[in-house]
Amino acid sequence: PKPNGDPTAMLMKSYACQRRTPLKHHNSFLTEALEILSQNAEYNDNEGRSVAFRRAASVLKALPRRVRSMQDLRCLPCLGDHSQRVIKEILEDGSSREVESTRQSEQYQAMKALTGIFGVGVRTADRWFREGLRSPDDLIRTGQQLNREQQAGVQYYDDLQKPVTKAEADVISDIVEKAVHAVLPGAEIQLMGGFRRGKEVGHDVDFLITHPEEGKEEGLMPKITNWLKEQGLLLYQKTTRNSYLEKMDGPARASSNMDRFERCFSIFKLQKCAVSCKLSSTASAEDVSTACERERPDEHHSEASGWRAVRVDLVVSPYSQFAFATLGWTGSKLFERELRRWAGQEKHMSLSSHALYDSKQNLYLRAKTEEEIFAYLGLEFIPPSERNA
Numbered sequence: 001p002k003p004n005g006d007p008t009a010m011l012m013k014s015y016a017c018q019r020r021t022p023l024k025h026h027n028s029f030l031t032e033a034l035e036i037l038s039q040n041a042e043y044n045d046n047e048g049r050s051v052a053f054r055r056a057a058s059v060l061k062a063l064p065r066r067v068r069s070m071q072d073l074r075c076l077p078c079l080g081d082h083s084q085r086v087i088k089e090i091l092e093d094g095s096s097r098e099v100e101s102t103r104q105s106e107q108y109q110a111m112k113a114l115t116g117i118f119g120v121g122v123r124t125a126d127r128w129f130r131e132g133l134r135s136p137d138d139l140i141r142t143g144q145q146l147n148r149e150q151q152a153g154v155q156y157y158d159d160l161q162k163p164v165t166k167a168e169a170d171v172i173s174d175i176v177e178k179a180v181h182a183v184l185p186g187a188e189i190q191l192m193g194g195f196r197r198g199k200e201v202g203h204d205v206d207f208l209i210t211h212p213e214e215g216k217e218e219g220l221m222p223k224i225t226n227w228l229k230e231q232g233l234l235l236y237q238k239t240t241r242n243s244y245l246e247k248m249d250g251p252a253r254a255s256s257n258m259d260r261f262e263r264c265f266s267i268f269k270l271q272k273c274a275v276s277c278k279l280s281s282t283a284s285a286e287d288v289s290t291a292c293e294r295e296r297p298d299e300h301h302s303e304a305s306g307w308r309a310v311r312v313d314l315v316v317s318p319y320s321q322f323a324f325a326t327l328g329w330t331g332s333k334l335f336e337r338e339l340r341r342w343a344g345q346e347k348h349m350s351l352s353s354h355a356l357y358d359s360k361q362n363l364y365l366r367a368k369t370e371e372e373i374f375a376y377l378g379l380e381f382i383p384p385s386e387r388n389a
């Protein structure tokens with residue numbers, strides 16, 4: 001039972017996975033500032049500091065109203081001295097000097113531009129920054145050695161910087177569904193990531209694919225990508241069997257979310273008319289994906305062209321792990337991180353996108369639904385739309 005009246009008397013739980021965090025909240029003027037400091041700490045390889053700022057921001061996202069004074073923060077967890085100083089300054093002066101100088105700094109801006117390239121992590125970006133490079137153009141100008149992924153990242157940089165809309169994600173969903181059903185009838189496809197949490201835009205579109213008959217999903221990914229390639233829908237793809245061994249940027253960390261599913265990082269070629277077509281009519285998936293076949297080919301890539309590049313992540317999971325994969329790929333990243341921390345620290349369990357292991361009982365816990373996993377963890381079920389921690 002919630003005490004009424006004083007909002008600060010509201011009991012705020014300290015793990016993000018114990019709270020409901022809606023997409024739209026009342027404190028973006030504070031959370032955006034704290035997230036800049038978090039991002040900057042990540043650029044400086046200071047993970048502890050980065051997570052501390054992110055947790056502080058997340059607590060403010062879960063508040064039922066706008067913070068107006070430091071009094072409103074009494075009794076809230078996860079707000080360290082530094083975060084409180086920043087919040088105080090914003091409440092009093094309208095902005096924080098530290099946040100503004102970070103935002104303006106050459107390092108922050110260059111790291112943002114460089115890590116914004118598909119295939120470039122913090123380590124690589126930092127090395128380039130120390131060599132004097134600041135932007136994708138600098139990489140081209142100085143003829144930097146790039147791997148295949150980074151080449152695609154630079155080539156499609158402008159498109160990939162533009163947010164993907166829900167309408168675009170829906171068209172991509174139709175295409176992925178068509179591809180998967182063409183090569184494996186009966187397979188199930190689920191939209192994951194930010195769009196499953198109700199976001200209106202994203203940096204990519206994420207899908208999880210499975211088949212109710214365990215084993216049928218084996219070797220599925222190459223069949224899907226070949227089908228897409230034959231249709232001319234793929235600009236880039238890289239399939240990895242085991243992400244543990246293929247860590248993109250330096251060795252995997254203990255906290256890393258990497259898993260062993262068959263996974264494909266790709267860039268789709270999306271016809272813009274398919275999106276307007278889908279928005280403005282009741283056309284079926286077939287109509288939409290074939291409507292643009294007479295479109296001109298891609299002689300030049302520009303604003304005027306009839307297509308755009310979109311990042312798409314595909315993951316294939318065995319049916320027995322589907323609930324864990326669903327929970328693990330819905331996000332947000334902080335929500336996932338907090339779930340794993342809760343499992344380990346509070347329940348002596350180990351949660352991954354594959355399984356939940358109970359160290360006390362020495363056994364793996366089976367689950368068919370996300371609800372069952374929350375129940376094993378002793379957590380109230382939080383629906384995807386309230387996992388925007």
Ligand code: GTP
Nearest residue numbers: 193194202203204257258259329330331332333353
């Ligand atoms: P936007 O794409 O920016 O809109 O946000 P998002 O929440 O969809 O982020 P993203 O596409 O990066 O990741 C989607 C979810 O997949 C998040 O919960 C991540 O934690 C998770 N995820 C990403 N990469 C991996 C991975 O290699 N392994 C696992 N298990 N999860 C991952």
Ligand code: MN
Nearest residue numbers: 193194204206
């Ligand atoms: Mn995503």
Ligand code: MN
Nearest residue numbers: 193204206313
């Ligand atoms: Mn993704």
